[in-house]
Amino acid sequence: MxxxxxxxxxxxxxxxxxxLRNLAFPPSTFPVRPEFTNWRSEQRAWVESCALLDQSHHMTDLFIEGPDALRLLSDLAVNTFAGFGVGKAKQYVAVNPDGHLIGDAILFHLEEELFDLVGHPMVIDWVTFHLERGDYEATVERDDNSAVRTSGPPKLYRYELQGPTAAALIEEVTGAPLPQVRFFNTTEFTIAGRRVRGLRHGMAGQPGFELFGPWDDGDAVLEALLTAGEHHGLVRVGAKAYSTANLESGWVPAPMTALFSNHPLMxxxxxxxxxxxxxxxxxxxxxxxxxxxxxxxxxxxxxxxxxxxxxxxxxxxxxxxxxxxxxxxxxxxxxxxxxxxxxxxxxxxxxxxxxxxxxxxxxxxxxxxxxxxxxxxxxxxxxxxxxxxxxxxxxxxxxxxxxxxxxxxxxxxxxxxxxxxxxxxxxxxxxxxxxxxxxxxxxxxxxxxxxxx
CATH class of the missing domain: 2.40.30.110 (Aminomethyltransferase beta-barrel domains)
Structure with missing residues (x-):
């Protein structure tokens, strides 16, 4: 390369x-199975029953750790960090010195000095650049998406459950009442004997959770979800249908990265x-x-x-x-x-x-x-x-x-x-x-x- x-x-x-108009770079890809049934029925699942989307492979993770990790993130984000404690998440948005978008990603506050920035590489590259040139006591570990990772599986699995029956499915697979957790806050479940983190999320106007944990636990958690899902109309969603979910919810997935300001920083x-x-x-x-x-x-x-x-x-x-x-x-x-x-x-x-x-x-x-x-x-x-x-x-x-x-x-x-x-x-x-x-x-x-x- x-x-x-x-x-x-x-x-x-x-x-x-x-x-840029002649670059041979395609749209962002979802390196998972295109369809499990057909994309029309799979789109219908998050409206009528429950859709399961495998997010393990198409996003990049940047794990940021250290006493200055929060300061680094705050210095680059338009977001407030007031009250952003452990267990919370947010849509992280960064701009260039002219106020134009670099991009956005999801930021998880995992532990006191540990964060996970998840999404397309635009913001992740920007944060890494500032860490390298700045005076921050922090380290990063990058886990690229499966389309470009040179070897091995992802560090984490991520499964999205969305739709009217998602809550009932989670209650069955965990054997416990659904915890009361606010939107874009995380909680913990036990599924198939594994500790699972869950982000209270919504996609395409439907309630649900993003479940994630160590890659080695992923197969056991997935099998438990599929087994319990038989009672709740669970449908596995492939890359084709998943790529359209943002059109219903209104999220712009790949706005142009503002790289061409005349500012010396750029x-x-x-x-x-x-x-x-x-x-x-x-x-x-x-x-x-x-x-x-x-x-x-x-x-x-x-x-x-x-x-x-x-x-x-x-x-x-x-x-x-x-x-x-x-x-x-x-x-x-x-x-x-x-x-x-x-x-x-x-x-x-x-x-x-x-x-x-x-x-x-x-x-x-x-x-x-x-x-x-x-x-x-x-x-x-x-x-x-x-x-x-x-x-x-x-x-x-x-x-x-x-x-x-x-x-x-x-x-x-x-x-x-x-x-x-x-x-x-x-x-x-x-x-x-x-x-x-x-x-x-x-x-x-x-x-x-x-x-x-």
């Missing part, structure tokens, strides 16, 4: 836009960061300035997470942005006739529309499509895919505030022109797909309003 830095790659190519980071750690960009959003791809926490719904009760990288910039955030996160429901026409174009003499993958249509690490109103770009469509429960194609998007009202009609531009050099991009033409603004999370709106239309 190349050790070329991002800074060196930029010097070689000359343009960050050209570099120049230093680009010299440190291998280009292999940088994701490709895809979609019709094609500004000449790479910084116009960057997003803020407010753009993707993290406004409530930003707290100015501590100093952190990017605080001054975010204080100014917080005065009047210009964009709002929404769901876009794509017009069924327009999607059908785009899909149908591949069966006629071409080139036709860019192929729309099912159920997840994203074809680069960071997906950004233009959203238009009366021909003018008013936002960016981000992650996109098909929801079998609602029988709709949707995307998460960030729009200028005046166009974020549910019911507003907009247009998504699908496809790239000129066609980039990414392997997943074939010769095609751009098409316009009408869409209707809906709330985030879409799953609540769909159950209350969309299905009754």
């Amino acid at each position: 190349s050790s070329e830095s991002l800074a060196a790659a930029l010097a070689r190519v000359g343009s960050p836009v050209e570099l 120049q230093e980071y680009r010299e440190w960061l291998p280009v292999t750690k940088v994701g490709s960009i895809g979609g019709s959003h094609d500004p000449a300035d790479i910084r116009d791809h960057h997003l803020t926490p407010f753009d993707v719904g993290y406004g409530k997470t930003v707290r100015f009760d501590h100093d952190f990288v990017g605080r001054e910039a975010l204080e100014k942005l917080a005065e009047a955030p210009p964009r709002t996160k929404v769901t876009l429901v794509w017009n069924a006739d327009d999607v059908t026409a785009a899909v149908g174009s591949v069966y006629r003499p071409g080139p036709g529309a860019k192929y729309i993958e099912m159920p997840k249509a994203r074809y680069a690490t960071h997906h950004e499509d233009k959203v238009l109103k009366d021909g003018r770009q008013i936002g960016i469509s981000l992650d996109c895919g098909y929801l079998a429960n609602e029988r709709v194609m949707v995307s998460l998007a960030t729009l200028e505030n005046e166009f974020a009202e549910p019911g507003t009609e907009v247009t998504v531009v699908w496809g790239e022109q000129p066609v980039s050099g990414k392997p997943a991009v074939e010769d095609h033409v751009q098409v316009e797909i009408r869409a209707t603004v809906a709330p985030v999370p879409f799953v609540d709106f769909a159950r209350e309003a969309y299905r009754t239309r």
Whole structure:
């Protein structure tokens, strides 16, 4: 694997836009079985019964330990750490000095001086960089995801249980009443004689727990869950269905990492960061300035997470942005006739529309499509895919505030022109797909309003 830095790659190519649009890096992958039954039925499970998702393989863990571990994390996060004691977790969000997103991950406070930062590598690389250059008494142990780990299994197993029957299943498999634990707090269970940590969690609008523990205990815990699950409609969910769960709950999984600020800190980071750690960009959003791809926490719904009760990288910039955030996160429901026409174009003499993958249509690490109103770009469509429960194609998007009202009609531009050099991009033409603004999370709106239309 190349050790070329991002800074060196930029010097070689000359343009960050050209570099990232043509990188041969695919969307983030889920190195687990694609389907156990079929992804449509598996999507239905977290609404009707209980879904079991194996999260052991697709995320990176960074274990941070030492007396300065909390200070390191606080110095880089927009989040407050007031009351963040052992047994708690949070959506950890980091920005660059200009207030633009580096990324997000889940942070677990495991022991007094031990934390586990879990997610895509963007934030994990950022924290590691600051630990190496800063004055922190802390150490890290990194456990990469199974797609890139060089040897051995993961350090931890992680099983997600979500759906209406998840609580009853846990009570059966533990032989005890479900403990009263608040959202994003952890508790402990005993399953198959093993100590299991459980994060009170929710996905796609459904209650549940994320269960985790040492890898060697994983098979015994899984077998116990599958056996008890026979009485509760348990369905194992593969990579295809799991990749769409965020579209119902409203989480943007891979916003563009803001690496290209002119700030000296970011120049230093680009010299440190291998280009292999940088994701490709895809979609019709094609500004000449790479910084116009960057997003803020407010753009993707993290406004409530930003707290100015501590100093952190990017605080001054975010204080100014917080005065009047210009964009709002929404769901876009794509017009069924327009999607059908785009899909149908591949069966006629071409080139036709860019192929729309099912159920997840994203074809680069960071997906950004233009959203238009009366021909003018008013936002960016981000992650996109098909929801079998609602029988709709949707995307998460960030729009200028005046166009974020549910019911507003907009247009998504699908496809790239000129066609980039990414392997997943074939010769095609751009098409316009009408869409209707809906709330985030879409799953609540769909159950209350969309299905009754």
